[in-house]
Amino acid sequence: MTEQSPANKTKPKLALYWAASCGGCDIAVLAIDDKILDVASIFDVVLWPVAIDAKVRDIERMPDQSIDVCLFNGGIRNSEQEYMAQLLRRKSKILVAFGSCAHEGCIPGLANLYDREQIFQYVYRDSPSVDNPQGIVPVPEYQAPEGMLHIPVFYDTLKTLDQTVEVDYTLPGCPPEADNIWAAVQAVVAGLGGAPLPPAGTVIGKDTTVCDECARARNEKKIKAFKRTWEILPDSETCLLEQGLLCCGIATRAGCGALCPKVNSPCIGCHGPNSGVEDFGARMMTALASVIDANTPEEIQRIIEDGIPDPLGTFYRFSLAHSMLRRSVLPGGNGRALPLTESPVPEVSR
Amino acid sequence: MTRVSIDPITRLEGHGKIEIFLDDAGDVANAYFQIPELRGFEKFCVGRPAEDMPNLTDRICGVCPEAHHMASAKALDALWHVEPPPTAKKLRELFYSIFFATDHTTHFYALGGPDFIVGPEAPVAERNILGVVKKVGMEIAGKVLKMRRDGHNLIQMMAARRVQPNWALPGGVSRGINEEQRQEIEARGREAIDFALFSLQAFKDIVLANKEYVDLILSDAYTHHTYSMGTVDEENRVNFYDGMIRVVDPDGKEFVRYHPSQYLDVIAERVEPWTYLKFPYLKQVGWKGLVDGKDSGVYKATPLSRLNAADGMATARAQEAYEEFYKTLGGKPVHQTLATHWARLIELLYATERWVELATDPEITGPEYRSLPTATPDEGIGSVEAPRGTLTHHYRTDARGILTEVNLIVGTTNNYAPIAMSVKKAATSLIRKGHVTEGLLNKVEMAFRAYDPCFGCATHTLPGQMPLEVVIRDVRGGIVERLTQRLGG
Numbered sequence: 088m089t090e091q092s093p094a095n096k097t098k099p100k101l102a103l104y105w106a107a108s109c110g111g112c113d114i115a116v117l118a119i120d121d122k123i124l125d126v127a128s129i130f131d132v133v134l135w136p137v138a139i140d141a142k143v144r145d146i147e148r149m150p151d152q153s154i155d156v157c158l159f160n161g162g163i164r165n166s167e168q169e170y171m172a173q174l175l176r177r178k179s180k181i182l183v184a185f186g187s188c189a190h191e192g193c194i195p196g197l198a199n200l201y202d203r204e205q206i207f208q209y210v211y212r213d214s215p216s217v218d219n220p221q222g223i224v225p226v227p228e229y230q231a232p233e234g235m236l237h238i239p240v241f242y243d244t245l246k247t248l249d250q251t252v253e254v255d256y257t258l259p260g261c262p263p264e265a266d267n268i269w270a271a272v273q274a275v276v277a278g279l280g281g282a283p284l285p286p287a288g289t290v291i292g293k294d295t296t297v298c299d300e301c302a303r304a305r306n307e308k309k310i311k312a313f314k315r316t317w318e319i320l321p322d323s324e325t326c327l328l329e330q331g332l333l334c335c336g337i338a339t340r341a342g343c344g345a346l347c348p349k350v351n352s353p354c355i356g357c358h359g360p361n362s363g364v365e366d367f368g369a370r371m372m373t374a375l376a377s378v379i380d381a382n383t384p385e386e387i388q389r390i391i392e393d394g395i396p397d398p399l400g401t402f403y404r405f406s407l408a409h410s411m412l413r414r415s416v417l418p419g420g421n422g423r424a425l426p427l428t429e430s431p432v433p434e435v436s437r
Numbered sequence: 438m439t440r441v442s443i444d445p446i447t448r449l450e451g452h453g454k455i456e457i458f459l460d461d462a463g464d465v466a467n468a469y470f471q472i473p474e475l476r477g478f479e480k481f482c483v484g485r486p487a488e489d490m491p492n493l494t495d496r497i498c499g500v501c502p503e504a505h506h507m508a509s510a511k512a513l514d515a516l517w518h519v520e521p522p523p524t525a526k527k528l529r530e531l532f533y534s535i536f537f538a539t540d541h542t543t544h545f546y547a548l549g550g551p552d553f554i555v556g557p558e559a560p561v562a563e564r565n566i567l568g569v570v571k572k573v574g575m576e577i578a579g580k581v582l583k584m585r586r587d588g589h590n591l592i593q594m595m596a597a598r599r600v601q602p603n604w605a606l607p608g609g610v611s612r613g614i615n616e617e618q619r620q621e622i623e624a625r626g627r628e629a630i631d632f633a634l635f636s637l638q639a640f641k642d643i644v645l646a647n648k649e650y651v652d653l654i655l656s657d658a659y660t661h662h663t664y665s666m667g668t669v670d671e672e673n674r675v676n677f678y679d680g681m682i683r684v685v686d687p688d689g690k691e692f693v694r695y696h697p698s699q700y701l702d703v704i705a706e707r708v709e710p711w712t713y714l715k716f717p718y719l720k721q722v723g724w725k726g727l728v729d730g731k732d733s734g735v736y737k738a739t740p741l742s743r744l745n746a747a748d749g750m751a752t753a754r755a756q757e758a759y760e761e762f763y764k765t766l767g768g769k770p771v772h773q774t775l776a777t778h779w780a781r782l783i784e785l786l787y788a789t790e791r792w793v794e795l796a797t798d799p800e801i802t803g804p805e806y807r808s809l810p811t812a813t814p815d816e817g818i819g820s821v822e823a824p825r826g827t828l829t830h831h832y833r834t835d836a837r838g839i840l841t842e843v844n845l846i847v848g849t850t851n852n853y854a855p856i857a858m859s860v861k862k863a864a865t866s867l868i869r870k871g872h873v874t875e876g877l878l879n880k881v882e883m884a885f886r887a888y889d890p891c892f893g894c895a896t897h898t899l900p901g902q903m904p905l906e907v908v909i910r911d912v913r914g915g916i917v918e919r920l921t922q923r924l925g926g
Contacts, residue, residue: 109499109500110498114499114500118600120582164476165474194478195481197481197485197493198477198481206475206477210477210480210715214479215842216700216705217705218707218720218724223708223709225475226710231458231467233438233440233458234456236469236711238473238711241475241713261496261601315486315488316488317488317607317608317810343598346603349597350595350596350597351611352597352603352604396486396838397485397486399484400484400489404493
């Protein structure tokens with residue numbers, strides 16, 4: 088697909104890439120079903136590791152700004168991913184942070200509660216199944232008897248794409264839903280054809296909340312106690328938050344059709360906050376404070392502590408890396424909360 | 438010493454990299470299969486409420502989130518000492534059977550199958566799903582797409598989302614199904630059985646009828662005599678959702694049959710400094726390096742090993758296919774890695790038969806789909822067969838159910854050692870006196886593609902052509918030769 092047939096010369100160029108992610112975003116792109124064939128016919132796909140074999144070397148050789156659109160999923164966890172983010176930024180006119188990992192860090196961003204040493208210590212030394220009396224951990228450069236072996240440098244901090252390079256648009260969701268992906272593709276195609284594109288920095292999606300798409304009946308919310316999901320059998324009709332379950336729909340961007348509440352599961356916030364909200368967790372806490380039935384700050388505190396034993400992991404489940412908290416303090420201090428220029432870009436071993 | 442780098446750049450959980458070193462005579466001195474990525478789930482899940490785990494660990498893999506969702510749910514049952522009601526267990530297994538059938542379909546037609554259906558010697562540009570369509574006809578392409586779409590739609594209907602479900606809880610699931618949904622599931626399941634039978638027949642017609650392909654499957658280059666692992670029911674038949682884990686030795690004799698909660702007595706993991714992935718092995722046998730045989734703790738956890746570790750299949754037509762499989766390949770156990778593709782189709786048939794069995798179970802629409810836990814949580818281990826191997830989740834919590842320790846042994850990880858061995862063997866058999874052939878590229882691909890490695894997560898999706906590049910350098914790093922395999926190039 089990278090060979091330049093005459094027909095490709097006029098087609099816009101599309102790249103898709105994955106960094107620290109689970110592969111679900113690529114599955115989501117494929118889950119647009121038959122429309123994937125339209126994508127293949129509209130674009131000259133120059134990079135998509137899941138589907139075609141264009142090499143990074145081919146991308147390195149392309150002139151800057153020669154890729155029209157790059158959909159980048161995954162957070163930046165190691166040196167190779169950082170290199171790829173910088174490379175694709177340089178080569179692309181439009182860079183889209185695709186999905187929760189690139190947008191907010193997603194679940195892997197919870198690793199920012201620890202640092203590299205702590206993660207390695209557990210994974211390679213303390214885990215109950217590991218047998219490692221010599222305490223070996225992986226190293227970026229290892230001198231094997233036959234020659235030097237390289238692996239990327241694992242960073243202390245997982246960064247989002249926009250903490251690494253400038254991002255033009257963001258498509259939220261873990262993963263984004265098929266309809267939203269298709270709408271975004273169409274918007275970009277229209278833009279390439281001369282239609283006005285949304286202003287840079289736009290998060291592509293609805294500007295309402297999951298509550299607005301949820302069919303459950305809502306009354307005046309007065310919550311005296313939060314329940315954990317395993318503690319109660321919620322009914323299928325009433326707002327889950329009113330039943331005491333910590334449903335994140337109240338602060339989460341719409342666009343999924345409130346799929347989780349349909350099966351009695353509270354929204355877990357995978358689409359992130361609405362436009363203009365800097366910090367999802369802070370927004371959640373503000374929203375909850377307004378529905379808690381309490382008279383004093385102490386009572387609010389008690390209701391939260393009793394029913395929400397892990398506020399950080401609950402309110403920042405998907406967004407820790409992108410939040411105002413960003414990460415725990417590193418040993419030796421990290422100046423501000425997040426050392427955005429933590430590591431010089433090491434040479435990528437490839 | 439000459440170095441040959443095979444760097445797909447594509448993802449094998451991030452991506453995988455193969456470094457092959459040649460000695461002065463130009464023969465393979467050693468080969469390293471490296472995994473360059475880690476995310477650290479086992480560490481950062483500590484401190485989280487345990488009931489969040491089905492949703493957190495979903496994000497380990499977006500290709501098989503259903504497997505993590507189920508292993509996690511079972512670990513939570515054990516953690517809270519709660520027994521899900523029969524309807525809940527059946528709903529989970531039904532959901533899991535649908536997932537298995539969908540996932541195995543994708544792998545066979547898009548990733549593994551093209552080598553055989555189109556042919557290992559076919560032009561690279563045709564050796565993909567499009568080539569499969571050309572060879573077997575547009576009608577089957579429609580069937581494959583329908584199978585995938587149906588599977589995803591049913592998963593969304595039951596468990597909220599097509600990718601990353603949100604449904605399982607300690608003691609059951611968040612919602613059951615009604616009669617109308619049951620009918621839909623049954624109808625799609627009956628079509629799925631036909632599809633599975635069709636797929637097995639296609640394999641027989643195209644692959645088994647061709648002596649060249651059969652010789653390839655049986656060739657020494659793709660054979661490893663290792664232990665085989667798989668989950669079995671009380672009659673030692675294959676089960677994906679629940680049972681005891683059985684390991685048979687390279688001769689097919691039972692080595693151990695254990696409850697998932699005893700996994701630490703059986704499995705240990707080796708750390709190497711040159712890769713981020715650990716190597717699990719059988720503890721009682723010990724780690725002897727990347728070698729075959731009864732004295733080496735290396736085992737496989739794949740469709741093939743599941744068949745080897747079991748005495749049969751629990752559904753009628755899958756059992757017939759199972760018997761034919763061993764009859765054709767000369768008895769149990771089978772150690773030819775490429776036979777894994779055939780084994781996968783037998784599992785596909787079993788999954789679809791089980792799907793219909795459960796969809797027609799009178800209890801499946803029952804109102805009791807959850808038991809609320811009442812005991813204090815402490816420790817729980819849960820395990821399922823993921824499509825790519827036995828998957829184990831192990832949690833410890835405080836009395837509030839906040840995680841204090843998490844250990845995960847993930848499907849493909851079980852197979853890290855055999856995959857590395859297969860890669861080395863393919864390289865060794867093809868590289869002689871410094872001569873690297875174009876055939877190496879596809880032969881190496883075929884060696885690890887049989888495992889459906891989830892390092893490559895989504896690689897089992899579209900055209901299924903693992904891009905490879907081989908760079909041959911002299912001792913000073915100068916490029917001697919560069920071979921690239923392209924798709925549609």
